Amino acid sequence: MTYIKPIFRHPLLPKNKVGFTKKDYEGAISTLCAGCGHDSISAAIIQACFEMSVEPHKLAKISGIGCSSKTPTYFLGNSHGFNSVHGRMPSVTTGANMANRDLIYLGVSGDGDTASIGMGQFVHAVRRNVNMVYIVMNNGCYGLTKGQDSATADFGSISKASKTPSPFQGIDLVGLAMEMGATFVARSFSGDKSQLVPLIKAGMSHPGFAFIDCISPCVTFNNNKGSTKSYSYVRAHNEATSLLDFVPEEKEITMEYEEGASKEVVLHDGSVLLLKKLAPEWDPSDRLSAFSKVQEAKASGEILTGLLYIDLESKELHDLFGTTDTPLNTLREKELCPGSEALEVINAGRR
Amino acid sequence: MNTKTINDMVIRFANVNGSGSASANDMFAKSVFRMGIPVSPKNIFPSNIQGLPTWFDVRISEKGYLGRREGIDVLVAVNPATMKKDIESVLPGGYLIYDSSKVLHEDYIREGIHYIGIPMMAMVMEHYSVPRLQQLFKNMVYVGALIALLDMEMEVTRNIVKETFAKKEKLVPPNFQALDLGYNYAKENYDCPINFCVKRADKIGNKIMMEGNAAIGLGAVYGGATVMAWYPITPSTSVAKAFETYCKKLRIDPQTGKKNYAFVQSEDELAAIGMVIGAAWNGARAFTATSGPGVSLMSEFIGLAYFAEIPAVIVNVQRGGPSTGMPTRTQQPDILSSAYASHGDTKHMLLFPSTPAECFEFTAQAFDLADYFQTPVFIMSDLDLGMNEHLSPPLKWDDSRKYNLGKVMSAEDLETKEFGRYLDVDGDGVCYRTIPGTHPTKGSFFTRGTSRDEYAQYSENGQVYVNVVNRISKKWQTAKSHVPAPEFYQKENESKQGIVFFGTTTYAALEAMDILEGHGRKWDAMRVRAFPFNQEVADFIASHEKVFVIEQNKDAQFRSLLINELEVNPKKLEPVLVYDGKPITATAIIDKLMN
Numbered sequence: 001m002t003y004i005k006p007i008f009r010h011p012l013l014p015k016n017k018v019g020f021t022k023k024d025y026e027g028a029i030s031t032l033c034a035g036c037g038h039d040s041i042s043a044a045i046i047q048a049c050f051e052m053s054v055e056p057h058k059l060a061k062i063s064g065i066g067c068s069s070k071t072p073t074y075f076l077g078n079s080h081g082f083n084s085v086h087g088r089m090p091s092v093t094t095g096a097n098m099a100n101r102d103l104i105y106l107g108v109s110g111d112g113d114t115a116s117i118g119m120g121q122f123v124h125a126v127r128r129n130v131n132m133v134y135i136v137m138n139n140g141c142y143g144l145t146k147g148q149d150s151a152t153a154d155f156g157s158i159s160k161a162s163k164t165p166s167p168f169q170g171i172d173l174v175g176l177a178m179e180m181g182a183t184f185v186a187r188s189f190s191g192d193k194s195q196l197v198p199l200i201k202a203g204m205s206h207p208g209f210a211f212i213d214c215i216s217p218c219v220t221f222n223n224n225k226g227s228t229k230s231y232s233y234v235r236a237h238n239e240a241t242s243l244l245d246f247v248p249e250e251k252e253i254t255m256e257y258e259e260g261a262s263k264e265v266v267l268h269d270g271s272v273l274l275l276k277k278l279a280p281e282w283d284p285s286d287r288l289s290a291f292s293k294v295q296e297a298k299a300s301g302e303i304l305t306g307l308l309y310i311d312l313e314s315k316e317l318h319d320l321f322g323t324t325d326t327p328l329n330t331l332r333e334k335e336l337c338p339g340s341e342a343l344e345v346i347n348a349g350r351r
Numbered sequence: 352m353n354t355k356t357i358n359d360m361v362i363r364f365a366n367v368n369g370s371g372s373a374s375a376n377d378m379f380a381k382s383v384f385r386m387g388i389p390v391s392p393k394n395i396f397p398s399n400i401q402g403l404p405t406w407f408d409v410r411i412s413e414k415g416y417l418g419r420r421e422g423i424d425v426l427v428a429v430n431p432a433t434m435k436k437d438i439e440s441v442l443p444g445g446y447l448i449y450d451s452s453k454v455l456h457e458d459y460i461r462e463g464i465h466y467i468g469i470p471m472m473a474m475v476m477e478h479y480s481v482p483r484l485q486q487l488f489k490n491m492v493y494v495g496a497l498i499a500l501l502d503m504e505m506e507v508t509r510n511i512v513k514e515t516f517a518k519k520e521k522l523v524p525p526n527f528q529a530l531d532l533g534y535n536y537a538k539e540n541y542d543c544p545i546n547f548c549v550k551r552a553d554k555i556g557n558k559i560m561m562e563g564n565a566a567i568g569l570g571a572v573y574g575g576a577t578v579m580a581w582y583p584i585t586p587s588t589s590v591a592k593a594f595e596t597y598c599k600k601l602r603i604d605p606q607t608g609k610k611n612y613a614f615v616q617s618e619d620e621l622a623a624i625g626m627v628i629g630a631a632w633n634g635a636r637a638f639t640a641t642s643g644p645g646v647s648l649m650s651e652f653i654g655l656a657y658f659a660e661i662p663a664v665i666v667n668v669q670r671g672g673p674s675t676g677m678p679t680r681t682q683q684p685d686i687l688s689s690a691y692a693s694h695g696d697t698k699h700m701l702l703f704p705s706t707p708a709e710c711f712e713f714t715a716q717a718f719d720l721a722d723y724f725q726t727p728v729f730i731m732s733d734l735d736l737g738m739n740e741h742l743s744p745p746l747k748w749d750d751s752r753k754y755n756l757g758k759v760m761s762a763e764d765l766e767t768k769e770f771g772r773y774l775d776v777d778g779d780g781v782c783y784r785t786i787p788g789t790h791p792t793k794g795s796f797f798t799r800g801t802s803r804d805e806y807a808q809y810s811e812n813g814q815v816y817v818n819v820v821n822r823i824s825k826k827w828q829t830a831k832s833h834v835p836a837p838e839f840y841q842k843e844n845e846s847k848q849g850i851v852f853f854g855t856t857t858y859a860a861l862e863a864m865d866i867l868e869g870h871g872r873k874w875d876a877m878r879v880r881a882f883p884f885n886q887e888v889a890d891f892i893a894s895h896e897k898v899f900v901i902e903q904n905k906d907a908q909f910r911s912l913l914i915n916e917l918e919v920n921p922k923k924l925e926p927v928l929v930y931d932g933k934p935i936t937a938t939a940i941i942d943k944l945m946n
Contacts, residue, residue: 024792049560058788060633073809080633080787083799084625085651090623091580095629095637096576098613103633103788121625124618138540162670294487324609328577329634329786334753335611338601340748346569347745350386350559 001171008207014189017053025058027048028078031070031087037190037231038068038137039268042075044193045106045135048200050074051104052248059104060096063090064118067144067218067315068110068137076106078158079316087118093132094317100327101318102205105132112142115151115171126180131316133203133210136173137190147221158226172298174308175209179292183314184210185290187305190217195305198273201305205267210316213301215270219253234303241284242295245274265310284309352612354694358388358413360424366436367430369401375490378515380740382508382561382708387552391417391858393739393934398585398679413552418740419934424471425501427493429471434459446545448493448500458539467541474532479525485870488529495533502544502769505534536765556813559707559745563736564640564708565745567666568593570714571638572601575754576664578637579624579755580615582645584769585678585765586734587668590640591616598788620645622653624663628863631662632798634759634786634827636718638664643672643685644691653727654693655800660782660823661772662757664687666714668737671932680932681734683854686908689729690882698827700728700834701882703853707743709880712887723757724781724830733903735855736935758783765793772796775821781826801861827883834881837888841862841875849875849895850927850944853909855934856901861938863944874899874944883910889917892924899944901927903935 009270012137013021025046030039049059056078059288063069065086084092114122114136125134140153147161176186184206188196194287197215203210215234217223223230228237232234249270265273265285282289295302324331362379366372373394380392391410392610395405422442428434428449435458441447443463449455451468460466471492475485497503499884509527514813516522535541548859571579581591582785602611613630617623623639632638641649646667656663671677672684690701702721703711721728760770760783770793773782775899796807802816803809812817829905840861850875852860857878864876892898892913900910907926927934 043888053792057788057791062629073661078795079787081797082629083797083801084628085655085800088621088625088652091617092629092632094622095578095580095626095631096613096633097629098580099630099633099635099637100788120618121622125624128615133874277810291374316611321613322608322610323613323869324604324607324611328611328613329630331575331577331611333575333752335604336602337573337579337748337752340750343573343746343748347557347559348747350561351557 006130008268016050018055019054020050022050022269023048024078024221025076026071027074030074032067032349035219036067037139037218038071040135040190041135041196041214041216042194042230044196044200045075046144047193048197048204051197052201052204052308054104054204058102060105062089062093062096063108064110064113066110068108069113071137072108072333087113087116088120088121090118090339094125094128094130096162097132097169097317098323099329101131101323102327107132107134109134109136111138111140111150111152111173115173117244121225123176123180124288126177126182126211128317129183129314129320131209131318133200133212133215135200137216137230138173139216139222140170140227141218141257141332143218145219149217154228157228158224159222160224161221173211173213174274175294175298177213178287178294178309182211182285182309183208183311184212185214186307187215187310189215189238189305190305191231191235192238192240192305195240195244198244199307200266200268202273205271206271206314208309208311208316234240237301237303239297239302241304241308242280244306247272248276250289265307265312270351277336289312355544356424356547357550358411358552360411361420361422362409362411362425362427363437364407364409364427364438365430365433366405367409367432368397368399368403368405369593371487371492372407372490373427373541374515375494376409377740378511379494379766380409380540381511382498382503383409383549384555384742385502385511386748387555388413388549388551389417389554389742391414391419391742393419393735395933396679404430406547410463411549413554413617414865416858416862416865416937417556419936420860421936421938425497427497429489429493435632438464444546446547448496454514465545467496467500467537467545469493469533469536471533474536474712477528478528478532483526488525491526491529491542492533493557494532496537497533498530498547498565499537499543500532500541502548502550505530510654510717533736534942535871542843543561555742556653557745558742560740561707561743562589562738562740563704563710564589564668564738565590565593565730566710566743566766567714567730567732567737569597570711571664572597573711573748573874574636574715574718576636576638576718577611578613578615578626578630578635578640580617580623580637581639582620582641582643583625584620584645585668586670586738587640587642587645590666590668605613620648620653624649624665628652628656628661629662629666636664636722636754638666640666640668642668643688644675646685646689646718650693650913653699653911654697656727657697658695659798659800660725660784661798663727664714664721664730665727666718666732669733677932679734681855682903682930682932683731683733683856683935684904684930685731686902686904686912690912698832698883700724700726700903701730701731702881703731704736705854705857705878707741708746711746716835720756720830720833722832723755723833724786724826725757726826731854733855762792765790771805773803773822774805775790775825779829780822780827781829785844785876831883834883836885837880837891838878839876840878841890843852844875846873846875847896848898849877849891850899851877851879851892851913852901853879856903860901860933863940867944868942882916884916892917892919894924897925898923899925899927901940902933903929905930911916
């Protein structure tokens with residue numbers, strides 16, 4: 001796009017631990033529709049990365065095709081980005097991750113990109129437990145081709161393009177991810193930054209596949225009466241499971257919660273996710289109770305948000321493979337090439 | 352009395368798939384190799400694990416003819432289901448070796464061939480009690496009989512048995528016994544040798560026997576591949592298997608015991624190539640191995656790698672198409688679909704190995720080419736080369752060889768030089784790239800399949816687009832002098848007519864040339880080893896009045912590629928085509944050249 005942001009910076013902008021201001025995490029001006037939920041998610045990503053003191057070059061952002069997949073242009077302008085092909089972000093990210101295990105991988109996808117054309121790659125990235133944050137900007141429709149229903153459009157939901165209630169069952173990506181053995185499953189709402197930012201941070205700290213299904217209303221094609229992915233519907237039916245606070249490793253936990261109502265989730269890197277649970281009868285580290293809670297909410301038409309499930313014993317793909325700790329893309333002849341002597345032995349064995 | 356034919360014959364083993372015959376047949380072929388005589392074993396097998404017919408042809412040729420030859424001199428017929436047809440394939444004066452445990456049905460009696468009955472099943476039932484072992488040792492019984500009938504050296508085969516079962520030593524004595532059962536029965540009941548015999552020679556030198564797929568897997572290890580992503584498909588699967596097997600031996604970090612490679616069996620071919628592209632974008636050498644149907648599935652991604660300029664190495668072990676086609680038969684049918692894979696104006700580098708040594712070398716080289724030119728590179732093998740053992744020069748590696756990672760900017764470079772991802776700084780069409788994670792604030796860019804300017808910014812400006820695709824064409828021109836040059840079989844042109852071939856067609860083509868030369872007919876010959884075609888290829892065609900293009904597909908795809916890329920008059924290029932799924936023969940080529 002020709003839109004270029006002014007590069008003027010206030011000299012007193014606060015810097016994070018690695019010396020960057022929040023502006024350093026921004027990208028080009030968005031070309032999405034005004035009011036698009038996706039822009040709020042981009043803002044949450046910027047906020048989370050700034051607060052986490054992520055060095056911009058230590059993160060790679062990868063997407064597929066669609067409105068959602070355009071967003072990596074609009075955040076983290078100092079990070080490498082890859083806008084790949086439709087529905088194939090998971091495989092590109094898996095390959096990138098194999099090449100260098102030291103970067104943070106942020107995969108951005110949409111409901112068409114993930115629940116239709118990319119369904120196969122999505123479930124296989126889940127079961128491989130690729131170390132990445134996978135955000136679905138879920139608006140229930142194909143915005144870029146003018147609003148056709150997507151596979152996450154709920155049964156009976158009406159969009160501006162379809163005008164009639166969807167006759168098909170909507171695919172619940174959260175339930176699917178849990179079924180596939182995901183080790184970190186969350187749902188959020190683009191309009192709830194206070195919940196989304198800590199979830200993204202926790203996802204980045206999680207060693208393995210961190211899935212965030214983020215309901216993100218399409219203001220142009222699916223924000224009408226009768227839609228279950230409109231701002232007003234989601235606000236009315238959002239049932240947050242907990243209030244969240246992300247505490248980095250080096251900070252002391254200062255907040256106090258009522259006994260029994262809070263849970264400290266100590267993440268792999270030592271940081272802590274404080275959950276102030278609003279529904280005390282279930283435990284997000286217990287797959288069975290989490291799964292039934294998700295199913296109950298679905299049956300009653302509620303949109304359950306927050307951290308829904310986390311496996312604290314998660315082993316990511318490199319651990320499952322037993323790959324060396326050194327990023328593979330830094331290995332050279334010395335480590336990789338067995339040399340002529342070894343080849344002579346192989347030749348001899350072939351005679 | 353017939354004169355004996357020495358070191359020139361085809362022996363066919365007609366077996367049932369899954370009966371364990373492959374290992375015995377391999378030992379037979381290896382015995383011939385160890386006796387110093389060029390040998391070419393070809394497994395003709397069904398898409399099946401157990402029960403369907405399978406044939407194993409062993410061509411023995413002191414002259415070094417390694418292509419397939421029609422007509423069977425000695426048939427070991429142990430599959431009743433195909434026996435009638437198998438017997439028809441025996442040449443007059445040839446031999447049928449059969450299991451005489453039961454009387455041979457009169458339908459199977461044919462004039463003009465010799466019958467040798469060995470009571471294989473009866474003997475193994477007498478000596479071994481376990482049914483599975485009876486089946487396995489029956490195969491060794493006919494190998495033993497062949498050693499006697501062809502006057503081979505038993506000690507050579509016994510040594511191979513010892514090496515094969517080095518880790519299961521208790522299997523050695525019963526295998527020896529089975530060999531002896533067949534050997535002794537043949538000696539006692541027939542005049543040995545028969546009219547065909549195998550005599551020690553010195554025609555092997557330092558050559559090795561290897562499958563092309565194993566050589567490719569090893570070439571990827573030596574070439575520095577760290578990420579392999581693949582999906583099982585015949586006939587490419589053993590490339591993945593070989594890469595993994597060699598990595599387990601050669602790529603384990605000695606300090607930690609951890610793996611200096613990642614080996615991902617993906618959910619399909621789309622994911623396989625996606626992983627390769629993701630890994631290569633992130634600075635690792637990555638590859639996949641597949642066959643025609645897999646390349647079809649990968650096409651969208653291949654276009655992305657081409658246009659976004661990301662290295663990728665794709666091994667295409669070709670098989671009979673179209674569609675599922677003949678999945679266990681050989682062809683060269685993916686020339687055009689690989690050269691021009693994906694929508695829009697795309698063109699890809701192809702390398703055509705014809706021996707295991709070239710499979711090894713070209714694979715290692717493919718990573719240099721892919722990295723340097725930032726584009727997909729195909730290794731175009733086929734089922735015949737990939738899955739059969741071929742006599743080959745030994746594999747070679749120069750320890751001073753360095754990987755050419757191409758134009759990659761370091762953090763220091765970014766401090767001192769201007770970076771534009773698609774800026775043609777050197778004028779050769781090849782731009783500088785950066786790997787994610789290099790510099791905190793410099794050198795990041797957005798990779799995309801959409802059109803963009805020299806600084807990787809999205810653009811729909813027509814002129815900007817034209818500049819990009821023209822610059823990629825310039826890169827293609829540069830590549831012509833970097834890919835392997837053709838091989839010629841004459842010092843300078845001697846004939847007005849030429850022949851062109853590539854890959855496994857080479858074996859039959861060289862044999863045909865040799866035979867025709869004996870009859871006073873001489874053609875100049877060129878073996879093409881890469882696409883884009885180098886200047887030498889264009890010159891060879893320009894300097895001959897007529898050129899025969901020999902290939903193994905119906906539509907003369909390689910000929911089309913020559914016409915299309917070199918703007919040759921189609922009338923000048925005469926197609927010589929064989930596409931029945933079996934490796935091409937010299938006879939077929941001679942027939943077409945002479946008509």
